[in-house]
Amino acid sequence: MELDGRWVARVATDDVRRFGIGLDADDSDWDVVSVPGHWQHESAFADSDGPLMYRHRFRSDAPDAGRRRWITLDGVMYQSDAWLDGAYLGDAEGYFFPHSFDITQLVGIGDEHVLAVEVACAPETGKRTNITGVLQAWDGLPPGWNPGGLWRKIRMYDTGPIRIDRLRVLCRDADEQRAHVLLSASFDSIGHHDVTVVTRRDGEVVDERTSMVAAGLNELGWSVDIRDPDLWWPRELGEQPLTEFTVEVLVDGEPSDRRMRRVGLRQVQWNDWVFSINGERLFLRGTNMMPITVGIGDTTDELIERELDHVLDLGLNTVRVHGHIGRRCLYDRADELGLLLLQDFPLERTQARSVRARAVAQAEIAVDQLAHHPCVVLWSAHNEPADAPITPATDWRGRLRTAAAQNLPSWNKSVLDRWVKRTFERADPSRPAIAHSGGATHFPLLDATDSHLWFGWRSGEARDLAGRARILPRSVRFVSEFGADSVPTVAPFVDEQLRERQWPDLDWEDLARRFGYQREPMETLFPPADQPSFEAWRKVTQLYQSHVLKVQIETLRRLKYRPTGGFCFSTLADPSPNISSSVLDHTRTPKDAYSTVRDACRPVIVVADPLPDWVNAGDSLRLDVHLVNDTRLAIGDARVEVTATWAGSSRRWTFGGPTEADDVVKAGTLEMTVPDTLGELAIELVATAGDRVIAGNRYTTAVVVPTE
Numbered sequence: 001m002e003l004d005g006r007w008v009a010r011v012a013t014d015d016v017r018r019f020g021i022g023l024d025a026d027d028s029d030w031d032v033v034s035v036p037g038h039w040q041h042e043s044a045f046a047d048s049d050g051p052l053m054y055r056h057r058f059r060s061d062a063p064d065a066g067r068r069r070w071i072t073l074d075g076v077m078y079q080s081d082a083w084l085d086g087a088y089l090g091d092a093e094g095y096f097f098p099h100s101f102d103i104t105q106l107v108g109i110g111d112e113h114v115l116a117v118e119v120a121c122a123p124e125t126g127k128r129t130n131i132t133g134v135l136q137a138w139d140g141l142p143p144g145w146n147p148g149g150l151w152r153k154i155r156m157y158d159t160g161p162i163r164i165d166r167l168r169v170l171c172r173d174a175d176e177q178r179a180h181v182l183l184s185a186s187f188d189s190i191g192h193h194d195v196t197v198v199t200r201r202d203g204e205v206v207d208e209r210t211s212m213v214a215a216g217l218n219e220l221g222w223s224v225d226i227r228d229p230d231l232w233w234p235r236e237l238g239e240q241p242l243t244e245f246t247v248e249v250l251v252d253g254e255p256s257d258r259r260m261r262r263v264g265l266r267q268v269q270w271n272d273w274v275f276s277i278n279g280e281r282l283f284l285r286g287t288n289m290m291p292i293t294v295g296i297g298d299t300t301d302e303l304i305e306r307e308l309d310h311v312l313d314l315g316l317n318t319v320r321v322h323g324h325i326g327r328r329c330l331y332d333r334a335d336e337l338g339l340l341l342l343q344d345f346p347l348e349r350t351q352a353r354s355v356r357a358r359a360v361a362q363a364e365i366a367v368d369q370l371a372h373h374p375c376v377v378l379w380s381a382h383n384e385p386a387d388a389p390i391t392p393a394t395d396w397r398g399r400l401r402t403a404a405a406q407n408l409p410s411w412n413k414s415v416l417d418r419w420v421k422r423t424f425e426r427a428d429p430s431r432p433a434i435a436h437s438g439g440a441t442h443f444p445l446l447d448a449t450d451s452h453l454w455f456g457w458r459s460g461e462a463r464d465l466a467g468r469a470r471i472l473p474r475s476v477r478f479v480s481e482f483g484a485d486s487v488p489t490v491a492p493f494v495d496e497q498l499r500e501r502q503w504p505d506l507d508w509e510d511l512a513r514r515f516g517y518q519r520e521p522m523e524t525l526f527p528p529a530d531q532p533s534f535e536a537w538r539k540v541t542q543l544y545q546s547h548v549l550k551v552q553i554e555t556l557r558r559l560k561y562r563p564t565g566g567f568c569f570s571t572l573a574d575p576s577p578n579i580s581s582s583v584l585d586h587t588r589t590p591k592d593a594y595s596t597v598r599d600a601c602r603p604v605i606v607v608a609d610p611l612p613d614w615v616n617a618g619d620s621l622r623l624d625v626h627l628v629n630d631t632r633l634a635i636g637d638a639r640v641e642v643t644a645t646w647a648g649s650s651r652r653w654t655f656g657g658p659t660e661a662d663d664v665v666k667a668g669t670l671e672m673t674v675p676d677t678l679g680e681l682a683i684e685l686v687a688t689a690g691d692r693v694i695a696g697n698r699y700t701t702a703v704v705v706p707t708e
Contacts, residue, residue, distance in 0.1 A: 003056055006057070007035040009045070009054045010053055017053070021086050021116040022085065023086060025114075030055065035149075036075065036153055038297050039148055040295075050148045053118045054116065055114055055116050058114075060107055063104060067159070068159050068190060070102060070156065070163065071089070071100070071101050071103050071155070072098045072156075073099045074154065075095060075096070075297070076092055076094075076095060077151050078094070078130050078131075078147075079093045080092045080093075080118060080119045080120070082115065083116040084101075084115055085114060095131075095346075096325040097366075097369050100165070102188075103156075124137035127350050127351060128349060128352060131355060132324075133324040133325075134290060134291060134322060134324050135323075135324050138323070140290055140516065140576070140578055142294060142576055143514055147295055160249075162195060162249050163187070164188075164259045165217060166185065166186045167183070168182075168184045169245050169263055170263075175231075176231065177228065179229040180226075182221070184219065185247060185259075187220065189217075192213070193213050195212075195251055196209070198249075200247075201226070203244075206224050232264030232266040233338060235317065237277070237280055244260060245262075246258060247260075264374025272477060272565070281662065284340065284565060285317055285630075286567060286568035287319060288569070288571040289307065290323075290571050290572070290575060291324060292326075304326075304327065304333060305329075310584060315598055316601055318340045321341055321343050321344055322571070323348050325345075325366060334375035339375055340375055341376045342380065343380065345379065345380065347382040347417075348383050349383070360423045366424075378433070379421075379424040380436065381417045381420035381424065381433060381434065382417045382437070384438040384452065386438070434450070435449065437449060437450050451477075451481075453465055453476070462484075462548040462610070465479075465552045465556075466609075476564050477565055479567045479568075482570060483549055483581040484545045485518060485579055486538075487537070487541045487579050488589070489538075489589045497510075503537075504531070515578055516580050518579075522541070546591075546596040549596055573586075606625065606685045606696065606697050608626075608697070609624050610699070613702070614701060614704050615681065615703055619674045621672050622671050623683070625640055625666070625667045625669065627664070627667050632662060636658045638657065639654065639655070639689075643686075644670070644683050645684065646680065647678075670683070675703065676703075677703065680701075680703075685698070
């Protein structure tokens with residue numbers, strides 16, 4: 001039974017806590033609110049940071065003899081205390097998992113009841129105290145947004161004397177002969193009982209065991225071997241068979257409770273950031289998925305489906321779930337579609353010391369919630385604990401402070417992140433965990449985790465990524481953030497200003513405060529005053545974003561397995577109107593970079609070394625040309641034709657040779673003297689297999705007069 005219908009709420013004060021929780025309290029003048037939902041969506045609480053007291057009246061008879069009744073808060077953002085008919089049930093903390101309370105004795109007193117839940121979600125200022133990741137105090141959200149509320153449904157249901165409090169199912173290892181599945185459960189018992197635990201796979205009993213349980217919580221672990229399993233594969237390697245495990249606990253032969261998990265049988269390995277599954281290596285082409293909507297409670301299954309359709313349309317096989325744990329549908333659909341997920345735990349930037357014990361407990365619960373999903377292939381404990389600045393300092397003192405923050409030990413990196421990482425490793429032997437995402441390459445091993453390299457935006461030029469790869473190849477083994485910001489195609493916040501102001505005299509401070517406008521890189525790269533109109537300026541920003549992503553995705557794909565195992569560009573889409581690194585704006589209207597990424601992420605591409613922005617007439621030009629094949633089929637008769645074109649003339653080169661499956665080959669080297677004709681110089685590449693065109697590309701630069 002879902003406790004839907006009329007809910008009311010009021011800002012929680014000491015008087016409300018004393019007099020507003022009981023059955024007889026008068027709530028007729030309280031504000032009606034939507035549950036599930038976020039309280040800032042309600043006009044009465046639009047500017048409130050809470051806490052709020054929620055109330056709901058309902059009717060319920062007592063459960064049958066020998067049965068227990070429970071209320072489950074399926075999603076609370078972020079902390080709560082609950083009462084039934086004025087009697088305290090308990091407290092709860094954590095937004096991404098359910099919290100349950102035994103109401104058996106209380107609900108038997110009468111048939112009219114009131115559930116009161118106080119919900120708190122403290123604003124984040126300074127060091128973070130909540131484990132909410134980018135769902136709170138992230139620059140992609142509207143200023144002042146507080147996600148507090150009962151964001152999932154409230155359920156009431158009955159069990160027998162023993163309830164399955166948690167269930168974890170994960171495939172530890174698998175091959176064509178055997179899959180080894182680990183199961184563990186926690187049983188909440190009202191007294192001492194002899195129980196039978198039955199495990200079914202797709203309806204067939206595969207394990208049955210008896211045990212004695214005591215009053216309270218009881219832990220039990222066991223395993224199941226599956227012979228000749230149908231293995232789960234990413235979509236470009238095979239099929240996605242899924243198998244359903246059901247665990248049922250019986251008391252005196254009668255069912256007391258059951259839980260189900262849908263599992264994919266596969267084995268994951270990472271070797272120096274090169275990913276393989278079931279023994280097959282796979283280069284990961286991915287993106288960062290931010291919250292789909294401002295409030296996670298507003299993210300419907302249909303919106304998740306739309307987001308994953310864009311991922312597939314871009315030719316990607318991987319999604320980094322950035323800084324948060326998403327709704328259940330995301331993981332179910334990724335399992336079915338054969339998409340891989342790199343899962344961030346919702347620790348973001350600098351966290352307060354008080355979160356350690358809570359983070360460890362919630363990390364273990366995250367394994368309970370998600371470990372059965374074959375799509376999840378990596379845990380990351382903390383995103384950017386060093387709190388790196390968006391725009392690096394230009395003076396030596398600022399650079400020294402930044403380097404120290406990234407390389408020297410800190411409590412977040414050295415204590416908190418290691419605790420959380422060890423928790424994931426103990427709880428889940430089926431996939432690896434990293435302590436944090438975005439660690440800088442550090443001495444003495446010049447090692448790091450995954451890298452966040454914003455060349456062309458926060459520093460340097462787009463082509464500097466290739467230079468970094470030559471100097472520090474370990475820093476590009478897996479690049480999980482890169483890109484550049486651009487102005488969205490749909491920008492109502494600018495249109496509104498242009499109705500009252502003249503271009504370029506906009507309220508830039510307001511754009512920076514409310515809509516993510518990063519003044520220093522934006523005004524350095526494309527000063528608004530240099531463009532005749534907002535439309536022209538927007539186009540320049542989008543073209544530059546396309547340039548950065550094209551250069552860097554092609555560079556990383558050319559370095560496939562030597563040493564790069566994959567990438568996740570920043571980012572897929574915005575939850576609200578924003579000037580950001582997304583390739584889809586908040587309405588899901590594509591920016592120019594969307595088609596650029598789609599072309600750069602095709603299974604087969606042909607690429608040349610990046611051209612400089614300009615070349616001098618008479619210079620020598622030398623470009624290596626590579627053919628990248630991510631398919632499982634060799635290209636035995638590949639030919640690459642390269643044509644250089646300038647005003648009034650052209651020149652052609654032809655390279656040929658086989659390309660193995662899942663490989664990169666150097667097709668040849670273009671060498672030429674830059675012509676004396678000023679203007680555009682274009683390099684066009686066409687790759688063919690027999691009479692079929694399999695890839696194409698085009699680069700341009702400008703021929704200029706050499707300066708003395």
